[in-house]
Every structure is written in structure tokens, then in C-alpha cells.
Amino acid sequence: MLEGCTPWPEDVARAYREQGIWRGETLGTVLREAALAHGDRTALVHGDRRVGYAELDRWADRLAAGFAAHGLRAGDRIVVQLPNVPEFVAIAFALMRLGVKLVFSLPAHRATELGHLVELSGAVALLVPETHRGDDHRELAREVRARTGTLRSLFVLGAKTEGFVSVAELESAVPDPRPLPEPDPSDVAFFLLSGGTTALPKLIPRTHDDYVYMSDRAARVCELTADDVYLAVLPIEFNFAFGCPGVIGTLLTGGTVVLADTPNPMDCFPLVERYRATVTAMVPSIMTLWLEAAEWTEEDLSSLRLVQVGGARMPREFTARIEPTLGARLQQVFGMAEGLLTFSRPDDPLESVLTTQGRPVSDADELLIVDEEGRPLEAGRVGELITRGPYTLRGYYNAPEHNRRAFTADGFYRTGDLARLTEDGDLVIEGRIKEMIIRGGDKIAAGEVEDLLLAHPGISAAAVVGVPDTFLGERICAFLVAEGPEIPLADLKRSVHARGVADYKLPDVVRYVPELPLTPLGKVDKKALAAHAASEQEG
Missing domain, CATH: 3.40.50.980 (Rossmann fold)
Incomplete structure (x- = not known):
């Protein structure tokens, strides 16, 4: 393997090959x-x-x-x-x-x-x-x-x-x-970019063996066939669009990939109708635009059978709108360029599809929810998700110091995600450890507060960050997008409190903005919001 990359241990790699997981392709x-x-079947379409x-x-x-x-x-x-x-x-x-x-x-x-x-x-x-x-x-x-x-x-x-x-x-x-x-096949094929909390990305080595396997498993879970048409809405240099199943998984099954210039529904809906797209993938911020546009579009979207959505937490009220509006089955996705993919299945119970991120795409994936001491937690308890498997990296490229922190001694990758497992074994992502706000010694998951605020009529988008506070350590700052008049903080607190939530989870500060800033992948840019809140506080 390329110098600077961390290989799988020899015995683990040998086992993957003996089990037919890595096929040497x-x-x-x-x-x-x-x-x-x-042969002459269409592989790619662009315009x-x-x-x-x-x-x-x-x-x-x-x-x-x-x-x-x-x-x-x-x-x-x-x-x-x-x-x-x-x-x-x-x-x-x-x-x-x-x-x-x-x-x-x-x-x-x-x-x-x-x-x-x-x-x-x-x-x-x-x-x-x-x-x-x-x-x-x-x-x-x-x-x-x-x-x-x-x-x-x-x-x-x-x-x-x-x-x-x-x-x-x-x-x-x-x-x-x-x-x-x-x-x-065991060598690096390409490098993906990390999407972590640091300002500049780290490099994630992906091998031929691991990526062929991952894309094939994703395609199988999505039940792709040669008759499917995958609409690449996201930039295809993202793992989600490149191989989950994305471009690679579609080509593995003989389907057709239609390349969209932008994820805007004004550009994509005509492509769905013209090429009878059956599968696509996007992040929640893009899905929001699609749901709004689908209410009035004249384009025929009936060919869509499966829409993958992942990249950020989604409240049930949001996920419940997708299938009735688009007429396509929702597949919740949790994934990372570093490896692990979990999908809800097309035949899962509706409630599971609406409220969980499903199960790993491979039986060879190992995942644990652990406490701060690294001890496994039982179902229902929230802790850090750690994972290892045949397509999850064993180390970032040329990053020995970071790798010592990011991996356990036995090779589990510390994802930094707060999660829990249901009794049925489905994964539920609750937020990021870095997004955990510690207010007066109490730990608050930003995602939980966001869901509570989004349940309030008139709030269309919410992002919660911690801001430094001399007395409390951190205060809860909520950035909100209102559909109408701005709602006073006192009214928001009463609304959240009425839902039976502990007072320490109520927002301390509210800032209304026209829209939430997004990263290139369409996730809410909380680093930008935290920086804005900090500079405002200093001012």
C-alpha cells in the first residue's frame, strides 16, 4: 500500500478475502x-x-x-x-x-x-x-x-x-x-476528503477492494438493476454520489447515470421526466427545496421509486412529507467518506424508515455505541458511535498524530457521532460530540433542541450552537429561520417547556436569519454560525 496509508491487519485482510468480501477486483x-x-447500453447522460x-x-x-x-x-x-x-x-x-x-x-x-x-x-x-x-x-x-x-x-x-x-x-x-x-486491488484507488471539524480536510485513502465491495453492497440494498436510472444530484466527487451506490454502484449493475449540473429542482425535475430517473440521493437542505417545488411543478416525477436522504438529522415531521409529496420511497442514509454506511431498507416498517438511519449495508460491519470510557452501551443509550469493517479506513493519509486519537487500539474508528441503537438494531444518529453543549455542567445535544424548536409553528429551520459564557461555561444560541413574524424568545421557551423538557435545554439566545449558511455538501455550516455568535458576543 502507498506509504503514509494504514493497511488493514494482515489477518483481517486475509479473512475478508477468504470470505469473498474482497474479490481482488x-x-x-x-x-x-x-x-x-x-456494450452499447447507455452508461452516462449529460444534457x-x-x-x-x-x-x-x-x-x-x-x-x-x-x-x-x-x-x-x-x-x-x-x-x-x-x-x-x-x-x-x-x-x-x-x-x-x-x-x-x-x-x-x-x-x-x-x-x-x-x-x-x-x-x-x-x-x-x-x-x-x-x-x-x-x-x-x-x-x-x-x-x-x-x-x-x-x-x-x-x-x-x-x-x-x-x-x-x-x-x-x-x-x-x-x-x-x-x-x-x-x-x-489492495492499493489505494483514490482519496476522498474528510468532512470533520477541522478547517481543512484530511485525506481518506480508499482501496479498489474496499470501494468495489461497498458500492456493490449499497447497490444490492437499494435493489438496483440494469433498468434503473440514477440521477446524480450531488457533486460526484462526494462519496454519497460516487459510490453509495451512486455512479459506481449504478455502473456495477448496468444502469444509467444521469449527471445533473445543479441540485436545484428547476434543473433536476425536467431530467427526472425526460430520462425517467428512478433513484437519486441528496441532503436534507436540497430535499427541502424539492418538496417545495414538487407542490407546483408540472413535470412528471412518477418514475422515481427511491430517494436517499442523508447528511444531517431530520425530524419525523419532515421525513413523513417525502413519500406523499414525491411518490418515491424514502431511504434514510447515514454514511461517511471514511467508510461505514447504514441504510433503511425498502421493505422496512414505515416508522423505522421515518425515524432511524437503518442498518449497516454489510454483515461484516462492526459498530458499537460506547460511553466516555469506551465501554459498550445497551440499546437505547446514547453514546459515541465507533466502527470498523471491510470498507472503513484504518487511518487517514499522513496523519499519525490524528490517527492516534481517531482510532482505538483494536482498530475501531471513533466517528465523533452521538448515536443509539433501537431494540431492533436500527441506528439513530443524535448529533455530533463536538455539537454537545455543556451548560452549567449539564450536557445538551444540539440536535434535540433543534427538533424541539422546529416543532414550533412558524419556525422553518433551526441550528443550535454553544457560545462561551463566563458563568455557565456555554450558553445555548439558536439561529432560526421564521416563516412569518419573529417569535419572541420567551414564547419559544414556553413552547419548549410545555413539551416536558428540562429547563436547562431551553435556548438562552435566539438570532433570526434569512437562511442558514451551508457547506458545499448542503449541510448547515455550524462552524460559521459559532464564529458569528462568538464575534457578536465579543462586539
Whole structure:
């Protein structure tokens, strides 16, 4: 495995192989087998473009040969920053076949984030779009190269530009590419980005073995077939959209992936109708927009059979609206780029689907709810979720100090999530440990207070953070979006108190805002809210 990565222990890896969990297949092999099985069937759709399975396979081969002709070698790292376009998928497969390690970057990243990814990974190359949403990413790439010391090559998706190799040049560099040596399935295929509490992301190594297995399991739980059409609403560099089951899981089963430019329902609803999309995935903030738009849209959404929603806690009042409004079965998802996936099942009881995040997609997943001393808790008790398994990392890339804190001695990953297990074994995420507010010695889960506030008529969105307080340690600050007039704090407290809640859980401060700030994935940006509350307090 690549230096700087933590492998699974040898005995554990051997057991996964003996059990047939890791099949020794690379992601490049998966595409090759799909091309042989499905030939001219449509693999990718973007706008009016359609790419067949065999065409995608040949395209990836040409690109792999082109990257090799321009100096990339197995083991090199390359930061790839592209929107949802077919080239992204073909380039990803090409690099994985070549053994070059992709580092996925968001289109929203700028010089600080890109420079961090280049330096952390030791990347020798950077690939960007020519322009995206009005920004010239070639200037951005030049700036990153000037401030970092490892970049040898710049690649661009777009017109030929001085100092860059265009993707079109890569495609034509080797007219008749020869087969490449097969990468080691246990080696790193690409790096995902962490979404934790630190300002800049850490790198998560994902191997061919673990990602093929995870995507296959996700596809099976979602009951995907070759007749399914997966609408990629989220950026496909996110784990959720790339392999849960996402792009990879859909291609594993012979289905079609439709790439959306934005998650906006105005853009996506016509795609659902035109291509008869059956499955999609999104975060709650996007689902909110879809539910509002579905009330008046004239587009036919009846083809949708399954909508995955994950990434943030959702109150029951919200989840109960999804199936009646969209006509598609809700699948609650808890997942992380680090590994573990839990899904509700299509045939689960309705109450379980509405109120839990389901069960792990693999019987080989191990998860425990533990107290502050690391002792397992019984069903119903809230504690930290820790996990290990055949597709959960054993260490972040080049982060030995952090890894000592993030993993137990026996290899369990400390997720930082507060959770409980129901008597039926379903997982319920209650919040983040970092979001636990300690007020006068009492511990309050921010998510619980948010649910209580959202139950009040006239409150459409709520986010709760802790702010420093000299006497209490922390106070509870609630940022709210009101549907009408602002509701006085005293009225909110009476409402929450009337629900039989301890007084120490009542918000101390309320701030009304037009909307809650979001991260690029659409989660509420609590770091921004906490910083705002702290600066306001200092002022």
C-alpha cells in the first residue's frame, strides 16, 4: 500500500478475502466487465450527450495512455477538480487503471483548499475545468502551482492553453493504447476528503477492494438493476454520489447515470421526466427545496421509486412529507467518506424508515455505541458511535498524530457521532460530540433542541450552537429561520417547556436569519454560525 496509508491487519485482510468480501477486483476491471456485459447500453447522460458502456471503457483506455504519455506514473498523485460531466467519470477510471491516485476536489475550492490538497498529498499534477460558473480555473491552477512545490503538470478540460495539457490532447496522444498492468486491488484507488471539524480536510485513502465491495453492497440494498436510472444530484466527487451506490454502484449493475449540473429542482425535475430517473440521493437542505417545488411543478416525477436522504438529522415531521409529496420511497442514509454506511431498507416498517438511519449495508460491519470510557452501551443509550469493517479506513493519509486519537487500539474508528441503537438494531444518529453543549455542567445535544424548536409553528429551520459564557461555561444560541413574524424568545421557551423538557435545554439566545449558511455538501455550516455568535458576543 502507498506509504503514509494504514493497511488493514494482515489477518483481517486475509479473512475478508477468504470470505469473498474482497474479490481482488479493481475499479478498472469493474468497468471492463460492465462494458463486455452491456456494450452499447447507455452508461452516462449529460444534457444531450449519451455515452455507452463500451465507449466509456475505450475512452478511459485512451485517457490512461494519454496521461502516461504526459509523464504520470503509478503511485503519483493528482488533484482533480471537475463538475458533474462525463469526462470526470472517464478520467477517474483512466487514472485508476494507470495506478495514479486521484485526490477529489470540489469545484468550489479555491487556492487555499487546492494548495492544501496538493501539499498534503504531494500531488505532481492538477486537473481543472477551463471555467466553471464564471470563474477561470486556469488562473487558479497557476496560483496553486506558484505557491506549492510539487506540481509538474497542469491539465485542463477545455481549450488548449499555454502551460496546460488539454483533455482533448490526452485522448488523442496514443491512438491505439495497449493494455496497462493491473493495479494491486489492495492499493489505494483514490482519496476522498474528510468532512470533520477541522478547517481543512484530511485525506481518506480508499482501496479498489474496499470501494468495489461497498458500492456493490449499497447497490444490492437499494435493489438496483440494469433498468434503473440514477440521477446524480450531488457533486460526484462526494462519496454519497460516487459510490453509495451512486455512479459506481449504478455502473456495477448496468444502469444509467444521469449527471445533473445543479441540485436545484428547476434543473433536476425536467431530467427526472425526460430520462425517467428512478433513484437519486441528496441532503436534507436540497430535499427541502424539492418538496417545495414538487407542490407546483408540472413535470412528471412518477418514475422515481427511491430517494436517499442523508447528511444531517431530520425530524419525523419532515421525513413523513417525502413519500406523499414525491411518490418515491424514502431511504434514510447515514454514511461517511471514511467508510461505514447504514441504510433503511425498502421493505422496512414505515416508522423505522421515518425515524432511524437503518442498518449497516454489510454483515461484516462492526459498530458499537460506547460511553466516555469506551465501554459498550445497551440499546437505547446514547453514546459515541465507533466502527470498523471491510470498507472503513484504518487511518487517514499522513496523519499519525490524528490517527492516534481517531482510532482505538483494536482498530475501531471513533466517528465523533452521538448515536443509539433501537431494540431492533436500527441506528439513530443524535448529533455530533463536538455539537454537545455543556451548560452549567449539564450536557445538551444540539440536535434535540433543534427538533424541539422546529416543532414550533412558524419556525422553518433551526441550528443550535454553544457560545462561551463566563458563568455557565456555554450558553445555548439558536439561529432560526421564521416563516412569518419573529417569535419572541420567551414564547419559544414556553413552547419548549410545555413539551416536558428540562429547563436547562431551553435556548438562552435566539438570532433570526434569512437562511442558514451551508457547506458545499448542503449541510448547515455550524462552524460559521459559532464564529458569528462568538464575534457578536465579543462586539
